[in-house]
Amino acid sequence: MSTAITRRTAAAALGLAAALTLAACSNPDDGGTTEVAATSGSKTRINISPDQNRITTDKVDSIAAEVPQEIRERGTLELVQSSGSAAPLNFQATDNKTLIGVEPDIAHLVADVLGLKPKFHAVSWENIFVGLDSAKYDAGFSNITVTEERKEKYDFATYRQDNLGFEAKKGSGLKISGPKHVAGKTVAVQSCTNQEKLLVEWSKENEQVGRKPVNIKYYQNDSDTYLALQSGRIDVYLGPNPTAAYHAATTGKTEVVGTYSGAGATLQGLIAATTKKDSGLVKPLADALNHVIENGTYAKVLGRWGLSDEAVTKSEINPPGLPKTDQ
Known part of the structure; x- marks a missing residue:
């Protein structure tokens, strides 16, 4: 271990x-x-x-x-x-x-x-x-x-x-490294991905220890996701870290507020x-x-x-x- x-x-x-x-x-x-x-x-x-x-x-x-x-x-x-x-x-x-x-x-x-x-x-x-x-x-x-x-x-x-990246609106003040940091937050993720799997598990873990679950949202494309992020309809977008970092750098409107292995807490994805x-x-x-x-x-x-x-x-x-x- x-x-x-x-x-x-x-x-x-x-x-x-x-x-x-x-x-x-x-x-x-x-x-x-x-x-x-x-x-x-x-x-x-x-x-x-x-x-x-x-x-x-x-x-x-x-x-x-x-x-x-x-x-x-x-x-x-x-x-x-x-x-x-x-x-x-x-x-x-x-x-x-x-x-x-x-x-x-x-x-x-x-x-x-x-x-x-x-x-x-x-x-x-x-x-x-x-x-x-x-x-x-x-x-x-x-x-x-x-x-x-x-x-x-x-x-x-x-x-x-x-490696996965949590992307938030620039200046959000968020720092995410585990389930408790997304408790009660509205987080967008693509369906049928390991990102979704991780987020669902974190939401269940939050509920088991008495914290609020994650409010998980799904959008059809990235443009809708980022529009929701900028408008405040979602707090965070969880996706591949390379795309999150690239988007944050090229637009200047978002920032990566945490990363996580795609295989979970004990294994490099x-x-x-x-x-x-x-x-x-x-x-x-x-x-x-x-x-x-x-x-x-x-x-x-x-x-x-x-x-x-x-x-x-x-x-x-x-x-x-x-x-x-x-x-």
Whole structure:
């Protein structure tokens, strides 16, 4: 247990560091870049134009040979991502149609190693899993957290740390690090996510000890959420920490008032490439990810999007995830 607690403490520190170091401002002169602060304090210019000049790597025949024959013969890797805009994870470039972000960049690297052409499909969050279930898509690269419940139906190959961010109106005075800090508060969250799962658990815990529950709200899109935040209809928005920090930095209207591991209090959350269970694809995905971690292209991609603090040193297959909720 002491090791797990240490991991949680480290995760909180890393998440806070990410929130503090990620800063951006739009550049009115060229419209195709924005700046984020690297961990060293220097500025990193992010290309948000449709001309991405993505980081690439070579095919590795031995890893490519591990891919199921049907996919090898097809020649494409059918990848699914959320249609919701979530910079710097996945969002549209300045042409309002080209998909860019750290998630598609990592997926491109994996496809390079496997010798496949990546083909992206943008769908609603719940339809990511519907499409994986039906084998319509080969893998999801969409900030998907490893959870024990999801492991019953899906296989995972990890590639980033998962830290959540509580975003509030700038100057709110809020500081959130546990259930008591959201008791009685109105908090927005996206449905069917591990953020929602965590918030529901916190609300139940508050009620069990005599505190007020959380007033959980759901909105159809980010613009509605942020309008509610600015108008005071909600106190906090809980989402992925990278998107919260990016939004706070680029708008100047909000701030990250707390971070938390996506896997809960005793375990560092992990983001993973997600496939249908026993599809035969998870090992080549993990091997491809470990190859790009080792050859340095993975680090370049994370650095390109200001997310070096979320790097992992190894891709793991089906590691411990967010525990199931006690019934």
